[in-house]
Amino acid sequence: MTTVTLAQVAERAGVSTATVSMVLRNRGRISQATRERVLKALDDSGYVYNQTAANLRNRSSNQVGLLLHDITNPFYSEMTAGLSHEMERHDLLLFLANSEESEERQQKFLDSLMRNSACGMVLCAARKTPQAFFESLKRRKIPAIMVVRPLSDPDFDFVGTDNFLGTQMATAHLLKLGHHNIAFIGGSQSSGTRAQRIGGFTSKLLEHGISPDSRWLVTCQASQSDGARVAEALFSAFPQITAAVCYQDVVALGVMQALRKMDRDVGRDFSLVGFDDITEAALVQPGLTTISVAAKEIGRKAGELLYSRIQGNDEPPKRIILPPALVIRESCGFR
Amino acid sequence: MTTVTLAQVAERAGVSTATVSMVLRNRGRISQATRERVLKALDDSGYVYNQTAANLRNRSSNQVGLLLHDITNPFYSEMTAGLSHEMERHDLLLFLANSEESEERQQKFLDSLMRNSACGMVLCAARKTPQAFFESLKRRKIPAIMVVRPLSDPDFDFVGTDNFLGTQMATAHLLKLGHHNIAFIGGSQSSGTRAQRIGGFTSKLLEHGISPDSRWLVTCQASQSDGARVAEALFSAFPQITAAVCYQDVVALGVMQALRKMDRDVGRDFSLVGFDDITEAALVQPGLTTISVAAKEIGRKAGELLYSRIQGNDEPPKRIILPPALVIRESCGFR
DNA sequence: TTGTACGCGTTATCAA
DNA sequence: TTGATAACGCGTACAA
Numbered sequence: 001m002t003t004v005t006l007a008q009v010a011e012r013a014g015v016s017t018a019t020v021s022m023v024l025r026n027r028g029r030i031s032q033a034t035r036e037r038v039l040k041a042l043d044d045s046g047y048v049y050n051q052t053a054a055n056l057r058n059r060s061s062n063q064v065g066l067l068l069h070d071i072t073n074p075f076y077s078e079m080t081a082g083l084s085h086e087m088e089r090h091d092l093l094l095f096l097a098n099s100e101e102s103e104e105r106q107q108k109f110l111d112s113l114m115r116n117s118a119c120g121m122v123l124c125a126a127r128k129t130p131q132a133f134f135e136s137l138k139r140r141k142i143p144a145i146m147v148v149r150p151l152s153d154p155d156f157d158f159v160g161t162d163n164f165l166g167t168q169m170a171t172a173h174l175l176k177l178g179h180h181n182i183a184f185i186g187g188s189q190s191s192g193t194r195a196q197r198i199g200g201f202t203s204k205l206l207e208h209g210i211s212p213d214s215r216w217l218v219t220c221q222a223s224q225s226d227g228a229r230v231a232e233a234l235f236s237a238f239p240q241i242t243a244a245v246c247y248q249d250v251v252a253l254g255v256m257q258a259l260r261k262m263d264r265d266v267g268r269d270f271s272l273v274g275f276d277d278i279t280e281a282a283l284v285q286p287g288l289t290t291i292s293v294a295a296k297e298i299g300r301k302a303g304e305l306l307y308s309r310i311q312g313n314d315e316p317p318k319r320i321i322l323p324p325a326l327v328i329r330e331s332c333g334f335r
Numbered sequence: 336m337t338t339v340t341l342a343q344v345a346e347r348a349g350v351s352t353a354t355v356s357m358v359l360r361n362r363g364r365i366s367q368a369t370r371e372r373v374l375k376a377l378d379d380s381g382y383v384y385n386q387t388a389a390n391l392r393n394r395s396s397n398q399v400g401l402l403l404h405d406i407t408n409p410f411y412s413e414m415t416a417g418l419s420h421e422m423e424r425h426d427l428l429l430f431l432a433n434s435e436e437s438e439e440r441q442q443k444f445l446d447s448l449m450r451n452s453a454c455g456m457v458l459c460a461a462r463k464t465p466q467a468f469f470e471s472l473k474r475r476k477i478p479a480i481m482v483v484r485p486l487s488d489p490d491f492d493f494v495g496t497d498n499f500l501g502t503q504m505a506t507a508h509l510l511k512l513g514h515h516n517i518a519f520i521g522g523s524q525s526s527g528t529r530a531q532r533i534g535g536f537t538s539k540l541l542e543h544g545i546s547p548d549s550r551w552l553v554t555c556q557a558s559q560s561d562g563a564r565v566a567e568a569l570f571s572a573f574p575q576i577t578a579a580v581c582y583q584d585v586v587a588l589g590v591m592q593a594l595r596k597m598d599r600d601v602g603r604d605f606s607l608v609g610f611d612d613i614t615e616a617a618l619v620q621p622g623l624t625t626i627s628v629a630a631k632e633i634g635r636k637a638g639e640l641l642y643s644r645i646q647g648n649d650e651p652p653k654r655i656i657l658p659p660a661l662v663i664r665e666s667c668g669f670r
Numbered sequence: 671t672t673g674t675a676c677g678c679g680t681t682a683t684c685a686a
Numbered sequence: 687t688t689g690a691t692a693a694c695g696c697g698t699a700c701a702a
Contacts, residue, residue: 280619
């Protein structure tokens, strides 16, 4: 209703629209007297800046997109909070979308961002995203930061955690406790994240003169029940295994169940390390020793990098890898 | 770069921009032949619709805001998922902001939405939001739906749950199991939601001839650790307490931790009921009995209502109160 | 400091 | 009936 425009403010202040615009954005050289007159006119008129008009003129915007596959996952909501905070610092608005692992929704969101001339985006792509999606994204040449899920494409900025180092730490912890027969449980065959974690695991074993046994590297789905299922099969076949690094905490919780069922006492007869440090890790009995990744920090760093890209930073693509941390609870015994 | 405009498409198709615009939006009377020619031109040119220009012309947008105080809280991230889904159905983009309970950030976000001519918003206002904020919001006459936190102002649409009924159900459940010494843990002193929940709790106790002991009504922050902290203090001081209704699941999980630490067996020595039914409630051991408020559904309903308001629905303000449900798991024992 | 062309889609008005 | 013309929304930035 009765929207006040720049022109009206200009008239009221007895200056041109150019002058008002400059005052608004603190540009150019405006005399103190005029500036004050304009500021007063702005105030009196109840002017509301029309960002849309400015965006049209500038062929840009102050809006960035965030695409996740599941905002409900605590890890991602933490990350979102970190990113949101960072965006606000720079007066950028954040569009949120949940792909729910659907390429179609993902594509729709991207199109929507393009139509709205978003100035950048952060995304954790759906799992089976076709390479064509990334190619088309590159062609648009809008700043895009990939997060969390490891991406082989070197043309994108990436912010994530060090999966390799994480499992190295987990494995080193178990080795230090004297374990030699250690299994790796979880993740899906096609997961890049898993490949990295397996890498950390096996490299640390080799460093200690232990040859990884491929039969002790088992995949499973991201659920407790499947974790329990594969663990039971594994430990029945190889009772000599005394410890395990799990791909995810969720899986570790399932493994814990299986061990209990087999009358093995986690923390005494068996040592277990997870990955993610989800909330439940602290709740179960015994508490799950795990690798923590600072989700909020990933969001913050992604925001920082995105902002610099929007500002025109055109250095080669960066990979920001945040260090994970070992969180010691009781699932490996006390020490 | 080389952005294709409507005019260019028009030229290619040998028609006017008006015609292309009409084809794009399926308006007006265009012959089949022309339409096809235009569609082909659109396709060939790789045209990207400029929503900003359209918005400027229409003095509107397809963008709505969501203001929360803590997206990290699983309850709110579930709600966000529900709302996000609903918005996508209507081709609306969702701006997300986290007030972190700061009025200043909240105000900033609102101003930002106004500048960007958002067409609507959903908000869960910061706790100490001054009435002036709401008044100014009304004056802008942009559709706004309040969610979750009870609001006395009858001029706004509201979507939330029946807190009173929820704790009544929780309390009745504990009473039926034979408990008499029941505590209420969590929430902050100034919270309206808490007031309602406490109301349901105490009214149900009184209905059964039990006078609520004010020392057994303790506040705490919305975190596991604080829940554990206050629970430990409470149960040390009053070991006769055998059950508790918690303000939130998050707090209940903390209480569970504390009980375990004190060697009390949740589900046998102690009965615990939460509120929210967050994902973790089903995952912990023992599963947490809780009051489900269908966070996702609140988001969906809010989205639905908001959309109807954007479409011009000007019925009087609505209050949509979703009924809570008791979800029985193991934290109160089996029966 | 100012005048004004410009960014680009929309729609009312008018012509064929 | 079908489609073209042109004014319009409003802030920006360059030439004057």
